[in-house]
Amino acid sequence: MATNVSAVYIQVVDDVISKIRDEFINFGAGESALAELQAMWEMKMMQAGAISGNIERPAPQKNVAPTPVHDLNVPYEGPIEEYETPTADMLFPPTPIQTPLPGTDSGMYNIPTGPSDYAPSPIADIRNSLDLKTGRPSPYMQPPSPWMNQRPLGVDVNVAYVDGRQETDRGSSQQAMTQNVVNQLHKGSPKHGQGSGTSKVIPDRGRPALLPQSDGVQDDYDDLFPFQGVATEDYNTPGDHVELRTPTPAVATPKPNKDEAEDDEPSLNEDDDDDDELDDDQDDDEPNTQHLVLALFDKVTRTKSRWKCTLKDGIMHLNNRDILFNKANGEFEF
Amino acid sequence: MSTFELYRRSRIGMCLTETLDEMVTNERLSPDLAIQVLMQFDRSMTDALENQVKSKVSIKGHLHTYRFCDNVWTFILKDATFKSEELNEPVKRVKIVACDSKLLSQ
Numbered sequence: 001m002a003t004n005v006s007a008v009y010i011q012v013v014d015d016v017i018s019k020i021r022d023e024f025i026n027f028g029a030g031e032s033a034l035a036e037l038q039a040m041w042e043m044k045m046m047q048a049g050a051i052s053g054n055i056e057r058p059a060p061q062k063n064v065a066p067t068p069v070h071d072l073n074v075p076y077e078g079p080i081e082e083y084e085t086p087t088a089d090m091l092f093p094p095t096p097i098q099t100p101l102p103g104t105d106s107g108m109y110n111i112p113t114g115p116s117d118y119a120p121s122p123i124a125d126i127r128n129s130l131d132l133k134t135g136r137p138s139p140y141m142q143p144p145s146p147w148m149n150q151r152p153l154g155v156d157v158n159v160a161y162v163d164g165r166q167e168t169d170r171g172s173s174q175q176a177m178t179q180n181v182v183n184q185l186h187k188g189s190p191k192h193g194q195g196s197g198t199s200k201v202i203p204d205r206g207r208p209a210l211l212p213q214s215d216g217v218q219d220d221y222d223d224l225f226p227f228q229g230v231a232t233e234d235y236n237t238p239g240d241h242v243e244l245r246t247p248t249p250a251v252a253t254p255k256p257n258k259d260e261a262e263d264d265e266p267s268l269n270e271d272d273d274d275d276d277e278l279d280d281d282q283d284d285d286e287p288n289t290q291h292l293v294l295a296l297f298d299k300v301t302r303t304k305s306r307w308k309c310t311l312k313d314g315i316m317h318l319n320n321r322d323i324l325f326n327k328a329n330g331e332f333e334f
Numbered sequence: 335m336s337t338f339e340l341y342r343r344s345r346i347g348m349c350l351t352e353t354l355d356e357m358v359t360n361e362r363l364s365p366d367l368a369i370q371v372l373m374q375f376d377r378s379m380t381d382a383l384e385n386q387v388k389s390k391v392s393i394k395g396h397l398h399t400y401r402f403c404d405n406v407w408t409f410i411l412k413d414a415t416f417k418s419e420e421l422n423e424p425v426k427r428v429k430i431v432a433c434d435s436k437l438l439s440q
Contacts (some may be wrong), residue, residue, distance in 0.1 A: 008386050009384055011376070011386065012346065012378050012382045013346075015378040016378045020374050027364060027367050029362070029363055029364070029367055033363060035356070036357065036362065037354070037357060037363070037371070040353040040357070041350050045345065048345050050346055086338050155372065173428075185354065290427070291427065291431070292431070293428060294340050294343055294431050295340075295431075295433075296340075299435060300432075301354075307409075311430075313381070314415065314432075315346075315379075316391070317345065320415060320424065323340050323389075323391070324383060324387040325387060325390065325391040326383070328391040328392065329391075330393040330398065330430070332393075332411060
């Protein structure tokens, strides 16, 4: 192949930059923003290994006074240090915080909609997330709001549950007892509020009657360890559904780790259908990259269990390398 | 004009998306402009793949999962091999995402 991948990428970058130069000027963003975009983009690509360090451009046609081309072999210093360019890590908090609920329609998992909406609603998400000008993660990350909005609900449940566990007595019918106690507590201690989900303090210990308890963990358990809040009882522990969030990064679905805190809650078995086997393999062999091919298909056919497809214009990411192709033939056995 | 946003998931696309996100957050760019940039990237990337790349690859493997939804095929292959003149890569697991080439608007 005459052109290597780096060169093609550089040409794409140049092409994009030159074609949006007019837009930048019309929008008033200016040449400096354009240059910054180009420099940052190239720097990220170098860091990601997508392009090699020495970039050779064909004679650049610069009509304007040549903006200083940054020496891309040194870290990007930024324009005058007016502001700290936040690192991706600073802006986009690490993964565990931003996993959506299983119920939310992430549409991320595989390919949700037609070509124009292909990448999971990026345009809508860009508008939403960028409009708000918060440090929202890139469109490929599910906005944290659906998950975070549901938090109070999770905590609500836990408040009632906590009350039940606080009982030091053993009772025969613990269900009814618990219910009564909860009601009494709600009446008795005003600071409980409307079962507000944000209450994480240990409720009043001035409960009217001690109820016998015949199940669950030994009640001294709570006294042995100071009660730290209900975080572990959140059914939607972060990180459980990372796989739903982004298809490309190689992240395994962590096994549920909330068992120790919940003794008499039936397990929801919500992860039963996850591709545990696939993820295990992934963890062992490919810690950082998932192999991915993005392409167009001309034809996909099947005869019994033999599948054949013709693809074209694709980018492959295999073994941490990027490979481009014009045509591809696939033969798969199902 | 609609574009295939497929290529935004590649490394080059993700780098661009991250760059644009940072710049919009820092208010160096408006969100509209960022969208324009991404759309131009879609077009430029498609053009480059069509015109500048000339290699042919063959893929063989065991098909673990197939899905066709909204005109997009998704295959997950296990123990696949990618071959071309300069390439011979075995991979344990690969995902192939392919959009319908006939839908490419002109």
